[in-house]
Amino acid sequence: MARRLSCPCGEFIEGEDDDDLVEKTQAHLAEKHPGHEYSREQILFLAF
Structure with missing residues (x-):
């Protein structure tokens, strides 16, 4: 399953x-x- 994250810098x-x-x-x-x-845990927490 694809996961996404939006960085505050806009990327x-x-x-x-x-x-x-x-x-x-x-x-x-x-x-x-x-x-x-x-x-890893912090990144996955922010992902959707």
């Missing part, structure tokens, strides 16, 4: 499943928001 992140979404979100945070790290 929309979509993953094929939970693992893919977490990986893509953590990559986005590392690239665009250095110093902001979220755990």
Whole structure:
């Protein structure tokens, strides 16, 4: 099941499943928001 997350910066992140979404979100945070790290649980809590 696809999962989605909307970053406050306006970027929309979509993953094929939970693992893919977490990986893509953590990559986005590392690239665009250095110093902001979220755990898997935090990312999935914000996902829809």
